[in-house]
Amino acid sequence: MSTVRVNGVDLHVQVLTPTGVADPPTAVLLHGLATDSMASWYFTMAYPLVERGFRVVLLDLRGHGRSERPALGYALGDFVDDLDGLLDGPGPFLLLGNSFGGTVAFAYAARHPGKVSGVVSIESSPPTPVWFARLTNRLSQLAEAVSRPRTLVAVGAKRGARGTQRAQEAARLLAETSVREELPASRLPSRAQLQAITCPVLCLYGDRSHVVEMAPETQRLMPQAALRVFTGQKHSLLVDQPEDVRAAITSWMRTARLGGHDA
Amino acid sequence: MIPVDTPSVTAEVTRALQAVLGDFGADAPITPESTFRDDLGMESIDVVALAGRLQARYGAGVNLAQFVASLDVDSVRELRVGQLVDHIVLSMSAAGDRL
Numbered sequence: 001m002s003t004v005r006v007n008g009v010d011l012h013v014q015v016l017t018p019t020g021v022a023d024p025p026t027a028v029l030l031h032g033l034a035t036d037s038m039a040s041w042y043f044t045m046a047y048p049l050v051e052r053g054f055r056v057v058l059l060d061l062r063g064h065g066r067s068e069r070p071a072l073g074y075a076l077g078d079f080v081d082d083l084d085g086l087l088d089g090p091g092p093f094l095l096l097g098n099s100f101g102g103t104v105a106f107a108y109a110a111r112h113p114g115k116v117s118g119v120v121s122i123e124s125s126p127p128t129p130v131w132f133a134r135l136t137n138r139l140s141q142l143a144e145a146v147s148r149p150r151t152l153v154a155v156g157a158k159r160g161a162r163g164t165q166r167a168q169e170a171a172r173l174l175a176e177t178s179v180r181e182e183l184p185a186s187r188l189p190s191r192a193q194l195q196a197i198t199c200p201v202l203c204l205y206g207d208r209s210h211v212v213e214m215a216p217e218t219q220r221l222m223p224q225a226a227l228r229v230f231t232g233q234k235h236s237l238l239v240d241q242p243e244d245v246r247a248a249i250t251s252w253m254r255t256a257r258l259g260g261h262d263a
Numbered sequence: 264m265i266p267v268d269t270p271s272v273t274a275e276v277t278r279a280l281q282a283v284l285g286d287f288g289a290d291a292p293i294t295p296e297s298t299f300r301d302d303l304g305m306e307s308i309d310v311v312a313l314a315g316r317l318q319a320r321y322g323a324g325v326n327l328a329q330f331v332a333s334l335d336v337d338s339v340r341e342l343r344v345g346q347l348v349d350h351i352v353l354s355m356s357a358a359g360d361r362l
Binding site: 002012014016017037038039040042050066160161242 | 300305306309310311312314315316331334335
């Protein structure tokens with residue numbers, strides 16, 4: 001089925017395979033923290049990649065979506081271990097990450113530079129101390145927001161009972177697991193390890209999101225990175241502007257000569 | 264051989280929906296007219312899980328993931344159970360004709 005046991009945790013995984021392609025390259029789609037799930041990729045980039053001849057792997061990160069939510073194990077390294085356990089074979093893998101998912105992608109690439117053919121980062125940053133300080137802040141703000149009954153009432157009015165349930169699960173991730181302690185205390189890759197990521201990199205940002213402030217440091221660490229800033233867009237760029245995101249990624253893939261073909 | 268007539272597929276889709284929604288399923292009964300979002304209250308991650316289950320049941324021939332993934336957020340909201348059933352029945356009988 002669609003549950004895979006990795007590192008002692010049941011992860012919700014979906015694999016989409018192109019028809020009639022022998023030995024297709026693999027693309028892995030990684031979502032963001034707390035309220036996000038594989039769905040934001042599934043309805044935006046998953047099929048366009050299958051049509052380009054990729055085998056597409058989507059997962060719900062531990063503690064998220066329909067994956068198991070263990071009480072402990074939320075340091076950056078735990079998320080990278082899960083990816084390591086899931087991706088067997090020599091690769092190379094094309095990694096696409098939204099928000100925190102992009103950070104996991106860069107961390108995997110820092111651990112296995114030879115196994116990654118490219119990284120697409122949407123509204124994200126490599127795992128640097130400055131970025132982790134921001135993530136820590138963001139986790140506190142989110143924890144505070146979802147602990148207010150008023151927030152749940154507002155979500156319920158907009159998205160119904162099931163939406164409220166999902167918001168409550170994000171609240172439980174923040175309240176009942178170690179994520180707020182372990183993630184900020186994560187051991188981060190060194191600058192040298194991040195600089196050793198030499199594969200093609202594409203970073204997409206919305207100009208109304210503060211994440212774009214991470215762009216200069218990303219460019220210093222990875223001078224090969226192509227950057228695109230979308231006017232008028234927020235942190236929810238992927239979900240809000242799927243067509244523009246799709247166009248930017250496919251044209252970059254063509255330039256970077258990354259596997260797959262034009263559909 | 265999996266039965267691919269409309270009543271059998273409807274029953275199968277209903278079972279898969281109940282499994283995906285679990286204890287939090289809508290109180291209203293699941294009918295061909297039920298819409299995914301408004302009647303059944305499904306979140307997008309539930310739709311992904313449903314597609315995965317039905318793909319596993321009916322195989323790659325139904326292109327279910329593609330069918331679902333090709334919908335935008337609004338179309339998913341408006342999608343009715345009967346439309347999904349029709350898609351499966353059509354794809355499976357087309358696949359059968361090719362054999």
